[in-house]
Amino acid sequence: MAPRVLVSDKLSPTAVEIFKDRGIEVDYLPELGKDKEKLLSVIDQYDGLAIRSATKVTEKLINNATNLKVVGRAGIGVDNVDIPAASRRGIIVMNTPFGNSITTAEHAIAMLFAVARQIPEANASTHDGKWEKNRFMGVEITGKTLGVIGCGNIGSVVAMRAIGLKMHVVAFDPFLSAERASELGVEKVELDELFKRADFITLHTPLTDKTRGVIDKDAIAKMKKGVRIINCARGGLVVEADLVEGLKSGKVAGAGIDVFETEPATENPLFNMPNVVCTPHLGASTSEAQENVAIQVAEQMADYLTKGAVTNAINMPSISAEEAPRLKPFIKLAEVLGAFVGQVTDEAIEEVEILFDGSTTEMNRRALISAALAGLIRPQVADVNMVSAPIMAKERGIILSEVKRDKSGVFDGYIKLTVKTSEKTRTIAGTVFSDGKPRFIQIKGINLDAEVGQHMLYTTNYDVPGIIGLLGSICAKHQVNIANFQLGRNRPGGDAIALLYLDAPFPPEVLRELRATDVILSAKPLSFDVAA
Numbered sequence: 001m002a003p004r005v006l007v008s009d010k011l012s013p014t015a016v017e018i019f020k021d022r023g024i025e026v027d028y029l030p031e032l033g034k035d036k037e038k039l040l041s042v043i044d045q046y047d048g049l050a051i052r053s054a055t056k057v058t059e060k061l062i063n064n065a066t067n068l069k070v071v072g073r074a075g076i077g078v079d080n081v082d083i084p085a086a087s088r089r090g091i092i093v094m095n096t097p098f099g100n101s102i103t104t105a106e107h108a109i110a111m112l113f114a115v116a117r118q119i120p121e122a123n124a125s126t127h128d129g130k131w132e133k134n135r136f137m138g139v140e141i142t143g144k145t146l147g148v149i150g151c152g153n154i155g156s157v158v159a160m161r162a163i164g165l166k167m168h169v170v171a172f173d174p175f176l177s178a179e180r181a182s183e184l185g186v187e188k189v190e191l192d193e194l195f196k197r198a199d200f201i202t203l204h205t206p207l208t209d210k211t212r213g214v215i216d217k218d219a220i221a222k223m224k225k226g227v228r229i230i231n232c233a234r235g236g237l238v239v240e241a242d243l244v245e246g247l248k249s250g251k252v253a254g255a256g257i258d259v260f261e262t263e264p265a266t267e268n269p270l271f272n273m274p275n276v277v278c279t280p281h282l283g284a285s286t287s288e289a290q291e292n293v294a295i296q297v298a299e300q301m302a303d304y305l306t307k308g309a310v311t312n313a314i315n316m317p318s319i320s321a322e323e324a325p326r327l328k329p330f331i332k333l334a335e336v337l338g339a340f341v342g343q344v345t346d347e348a349i350e351e352v353e354i355l356f357d358g359s360t361t362e363m364n365r366r367a368l369i370s371a372a373l374a375g376l377i378r379p380q381v382a383d384v385n386m387v388s389a390p391i392m393a394k395e396r397g398i399i400l401s402e403v404k405r406d407k408s409g410v411f412d413g414y415i416k417l418t419v420k421t422s423e424k425t426r427t428i429a430g431t432v433f434s435d436g437k438p439r440f441i442q443i444k445g446i447n448l449d450a451e452v453g454q455h456m457l458y459t460t461n462y463d464v465p466g467i468i469g470l471l472g473s474i475c476a477k478h479q480v481n482i483a484n485f486q487l488g489r490n491r492p493g494g495d496a497i498a499l500l501y502l503d504a505p506f507p508p509e510v511l512r513e514l515r516a517t518d519v520i521l522s523a524k525p526l527s528f529d530v531a532a
Contacts, residue, residue, distance in 0.1 A: 003305040008033035008055045011074055012294035014048065022302040024048075040064050041199050048072065048301050051080070053281070054261075057217050059085035072301040074293040075100060075284055077234065077294040079207060079382075083315055084529060093314045094300050097388045098153060099293035100284035105157035107283045108202050108464040112162075114277045115228050116141055117201075121275065139199075139253075142166045147198030150205030150233065151176045151186065152381065152392055160200055166518035170194050173378050174207075174348050177397030188513030189350075193525070200230065206236035208382040217242040225251055232258040232283040235318045244269045244440075247276065258283050261472070315529075325362055330415070333430050333438035334368045336403065336528050337417045338375025340428050344458065344524050347421035351395070352376065355403040355429075359413030365402065372417055374401075414441060438485075446497055448488035453501035456526040462519050463489045463496040470517065471498060478510045 001023050007016065019026040028047075032039050033055030039413075043049070043065045050072045051057065057071055062085045071081055073095040073223070078479045079142050086093050110445060114120060117138035125132050146162045148155045151173040159169045169186040181188040191214075194201070201223070215229065216239040229252060231238050240261055246252035254275035260268055264279060270276050296312075301381040303309040310316050334354075354369055373389035384392060407413070416429035428451075429442040440450040444460075461467055468487070475482055484501035508526040513522040 003047040003068070004045065005050060005247045005252040005301065005305070006032070006046040006115065007050045007072075008039060009050075009052035010054075011050060011052065012299075014291060015074075015294040015298035018295065020032035020304055022306055024305060026488065036061075043068065048305055050074065050297055050301060051075070053080055057081040057086070062086055062089055062091065064287050065089070065091070066128070068302055069259050070094060070304050072297040074290075078314055079234070083123070087315045087529065089139055092302075092310060092311050092316045094297065094310075094387070095314060096293040096296040096300070097385070098391075099311060100286075100289035101153045101157055101276040102322070103286045103289035104154050104232055104283040105161060105204075106159050106286075107258060107279075108154075108230055108256075109161050111230045111232060112146075112200055112202065112228075113141065115230065115254040115256045115275065120273055120277050124186065126362060132171050132184055144168070144199040145170060145197050147172070147194040147201040148186065149173075149191070149194065149201065149203045150211075151181075151184070152204065152395060154233075155202075155204030156184055156395065158204060161185055165169065167200075170197055174346065175377060175396040175398065176348060176394070177350055180395060180397030183397070191219075191220055195219055196224070198227060200228045201232045202230040203237050205233055205237065206382045207236045208380065210235050210380060215239065215243070217245065220246040222252065224251040228252070228254040228256075230256040232256075235259040235263060237260045240268065240270060243518070244273070247273055257367065269277035312385060312388070316386075319321070323364055327367065329432040329436045329438065330360060330363060330368060331371045332530075333432050334371040334415055334417075335375035336530075337415060337428050337430050337440075338372040339378065339528055340375075340526065341417060341419045341426050342376040342379040342442075342457075342524050345419065345421060345426065347423050348378070349396075349398050349419055349421055351399040351418075353401045353403060353418040353420075355405060355416040355418070357405045357409070357414050357416065358411065360415055361404040361406075361472075365404075368400065368415065369400070374414070376417075376419065409439070438501065443488070443497055443499070444490075444495070446488035446490050446495070448486045448497070448499065450486040450499045450529060451484055452502060452528055453483060454528055454530050455502040455505050455525065456528065457491075457498075457500040457502060457506050458480070458526055459498045459500075459514070459523045460521045461496050461498065462521070463491075463493050464519055467496065467519065470519065471500065471514070474510060474513055475500075478507060478513075480504070480506065480510060492510055 005019050005026045014497050016026055016028050048070045052074050059082045059374050068091050070092045074409040076097050078095050081093055118136045122136040146167045146169050148159050148171040151171040162169050163185050170189045171186040172191045202375045214237050255513045258279045300311045370389055373393050374384050374386050377384045411431045414431035418427045430440050438452050481503040486499045489496040
């Protein structure tokens with residue numbers, strides 16, 4: 001029986017033809033994504049779902065999708081897809097990470113010009129028969145400082161275009177190396193420095209827990225008077241109420257907003273404010289970009305449904321069917337090793353070394369490296385996948401090295417990750433036990449044996465009596481249940497670590513209490529995707 005695909009958002013007709021040419025039945029119903037109940041009632045009939053941003057692939061929808069095997073997002077963002085729920089059901093989520101980069105970057109530059117010269121308001125005024133030449137006094141772009149928050153694929157294109165306009169570009173990106181910054185011709189700075197110096201600020205970062213509200217009232221207070229802000233990335237990066245206050249006070253001279261906290265945005269406090277240019281999420285809306293992402297997502301989904309090939313998957317490594325049974329547990333291991341370091345690292349990453357020991361040297365190391373890099377980068381760049389992670393690492397100038405070593409210890413094979421930043425070096429090693437589950441076996445050179453859980457707490461502390469009691473009593477006082485508890489130290493009285501496997505996320509107020517003690521040096525909550 002031929003696979004069946006539903007296209008529930010507007011895609012290029014070329015995508016439909018690609019599915020048909022590959023022998024796949026396809027229903028093109030571009031308005032269905034907006035009808036949640038109707039979509040819910042028919043989704044069980046399909047093997048594949050091709051979407052853009054209108055369709056919300058919720059856990060409820062996924063639970064009804066009893067035959068669904070793959071969701072393809074024509075575009076880079078997948079925040080409208082519940083990826084953990086899809087992973088639990090074994091549904092592959094694909095995107096097209098590089099199909100609309102140029103288009104989105106060009107829209108940001110267009111918004112920058114529009115705000116600098118008040119073009120939309122001047123246009124409306126002139127059409128009304130007015131000649132308000134003195135009212136619309138703009139500012140020049142040339143010689144101004146542009147602050148780019150997020151200098152990855154799209155941000156780097158914006159930076160290069162801005163340099164061509166004779167702007168000085170300062171960039172904040174935790175993964176941007178000094179070498180890559182030099183290559184682009186931008187000055188790498190910390191976020192507060194960017195706020196202090198930029199005449200214009202443009203955002204090109206995904207929406208994550210770390211980036212949500214990155215521009216709020218506190219950030220605006222640090223900016224120059226008369227700053228202009230452009231957001232063509234994701235709604236939620238800018239706290240809209242705080243931006244409104246900044247505009248009213250005159251601290252912010254103008255804004256170009258293409259994305260909103262709630263979309264579709266039919267009402268918004270930013271609407272009709274002076275020198276605020278608003279567009280309805282047009283960043284990727286050019287005929288070229290729409291065609292590119294539609295073709296890509298159709299080809300990727302068709303390849304998977306007919307051949308089993310996996311490309312640009314968010315939650316699935318690109319591996320063959322033959323090697324999957326043995327490799328998949330080590331893919332998960334590599335990912336959690338990277339995720340561990342990524343969650344405890346705030347500085348820019350300069351070098352990554354991955355050591356393969358014993359049996360792991362004979363595995364698909366490219367897939368393992370990609371998984372480790374994806375885990376490492378994902379805390380900062382939520383949309384990264386195993387295909388895009390090596391490219392993103394290269395773009396940021398991260399030096400990657402691989403070491404193979406014959407079996408050197410009690411384990412048949414293990415993986416060790418070493419990450420160097422400008423301030424410190426972090427190491428973590430792990431293996432897979434006979435149950436197929438990943439385990440941490442060494443952190444900071446300290447040996448231990450720790451199961452990987454969805455919610456964990458990692459602490460560094462002095463090796464003094466009472467640590468177990470301290471951690472246990474504080475957790476008990478706040479009703480935090482500990483499923484597993486592992487300790488390690490490098491020597492008696494030296495550096496020590498603790499790794500707690502918890503039933504639920506660690507509450508912030510408990511973290512503050514732990515950090516206030518005189519023996520806990522650091523305490524970091526961790527989260528891992530442990531779905532099979």
